[in-house]
Amino acid sequence: MKPSRGRRALAAVKDLAEAPVRLLRPQPAQPDPATVLAAMATAVVVLDRAGRFRSANHAAEQFFGLSAAALAGTRLAELLPDDHPLFAMLAQALDGAVIVADHDMSFESPRLAKQGISVTVSPLGEAVDCAVVELADGSTAQKLDRQMGFRNAARSVTGMAAILAHEVKNPLSGIRGAAQLLEASVPESDRELTQLIQDEADRIRALVDRMDVFSDRPVEHGPVNIHQVLEHVRRLAASGVARHARIIETYDPSLPPVWGDRDQLVQVFLNLVKNAAEALPETGGVIELITAYQHGVRLAVGGRGRRVHLPLVVTVRDNGSGIPDAIRPNLFDPFVTSKRSGSGLGLALVAKLVGDHGGLIEYDSVPGRTFFRVHLPVQPGAIDSEAP
Numbered sequence: 571m572k573p574s575r576g577r578r579a580l581a582a583v584k585d586l587a588e589a590p591v592r593l594l595r596p597q598p599a600q601p602d603p604a605t606v607l608a609a610m611a612t613a614v615v616v617l618d619r620a621g622r623f624r625s626a627n628h629a630a631e632q633f634f635g636l637s638a639a640a641l642a643g644t645r646l647a648e649l650l651p652d653d654h655p656l657f658a659m660l661a662q663a664l665d666g667a668v669i670v671a672d673h674d675m676s677f678e679s680p681r682l683a684k685q686g687i688s689v690t691v692s693p694l695g696e697a698v699d700c701a702v703v704e705l706a707d708g709s710t711a712q713k714l715d716r717q718m719g720f721r722n723a724a725r726s727v728t729g730m731a732a733i734l735a736h737e738v739k740n741p742l743s744g745i746r747g748a749a750q751l752l753e754a755s756v757p758e759s760d761r762e763l764t765q766l767i768q769d770e771a772d773r774i775r776a777l778v779d780r781m782d783v784f785s786d787r788p789v790e791h792g793p794v795n796i797h798q799v800l801e802h803v804r805r806l807a808a809s810g811v812a813r814h815a816r817i818i819e820t821y822d823p824s825l826p827p828v829w830g831d832r833d834q835l836v837q838v839f840l841n842l843v844k845n846a847a848e849a850l851p852e853t854g855g856v857i858e859l860i861t862a863y864q865h866g867v868r869l870a871v872g873g874r875g876r877r878v879h880l881p882l883v884v885t886v887r888d889n890g891s892g893i894p895d896a897i898r899p900n901l902f903d904p905f906v907t908s909k910r911s912g913s914g915l916g917l918a919l920v921a922k923l924v925g926d927h928g929g930l931i932e933y934d935s936v937p938g939r940t941f942f943r944v945h946l947p948v949q950p951g952a953i954d955s956e957a958p
């Protein structure tokens with residue numbers, strides 16, 4: 571039943587009477603566009619036709635490794651080679667007034683090492699002759715998949731270590747003991763053989779002991795100052811494996827504590843620095859230790875009841891010969907190595923320990939620049955954003 575004409579007139583009068591009240595009622599504050607842009611996890615920059623940076627959000631600062639102030643006025647050609655496809659995309663978007671997109675793009679230069687990037691270039695209009703460039707890291711899922719593979723490889727070594735400890739070490743003790751008894755009763759000419767048996771038994775036992783570090787011991791978490799860990803690693807390396815190299819420290823002093831085990835973290839970064847040192851040239855070798863805080867999305871990892879936030883990033887970078895292509899797909903698998911005398915357990919152990927800490931590890935390598943980047947959790951409650 572339709573309302574009568576009188577009721578409709580009464581409702582209209584009521585609306586007119588309440589209009590001033592609605593106008594005076596506080597309206598919800600509109601978000602500031604700059605605040606929205608700064609909060610985005612996707613890197614967003616504004617480039618003019620000459621390729622100069624006009625604006626950059628916080629995620630873009632992290633992407634390019636430069637502050638917004640440093641990026642302002644910088645030309646894209648200073649960060650990327652002239653033949654990089656982004657230049658063609660920028661020209662196409664501005665000339666045709668169209669949105670241009672590409673996926674799985676690489677950003678490789680002396681200052682950048684990014685892969686799997688999705689790029690969208692959108693013109694802002696003829697009046698400003700600039701374009702908005704979005705740079706989204708599409709490799710996060712790939713990193714998680716690779717990390718799960720690293721953990722599975724480490725688990726296989728864990729099981730093997732348990733078997734070896736039980737099935738090999740006990741018989742080895744008997745073999746070595748028998749060789750010692752024989753040594754006292756055999757002729758002098760045969761004692762060299764009994765000593766050889768003992769030496770080989772010791773060598774096998776040492777290998778089994780090395781694999782024992784893969785045992786499934788729980789991590790005793792606690793607040794750890796990552797810079798104290800790295801300083802300890804630097805001192806050890808500078809007096810040992812990396813004494814021929816220059817070690818540079820680029821630290822963010824405001825980082826909160828890592829939530830982990832100090833000794834295990836020392837083992838992780840000592841192994842990474844040792845690998846870097848062994849790849850360096852005899853002269854001019856440089857290892858850089860970098861810490862940073864990375865704002866970004868939380869990651870939902872299968873098998874966990876909550877999302878994982880890994881804002882603390884430690885990078886070990888070197889200017890060595892790089893990682894051979896043949897071993898890259900299985901770099902973190904046990905017994906994979908390019909060194910003649912290597913056991914192939916160092917990076918497998920790194921992957922296991924990082925996984926035990928709930929972290930992620932990634933790498934990229936070209937001749938002259940290799941980096942390993944470790945993402946770690948911070949101490950619960952150290953920052954407000956850590957609340958689940």
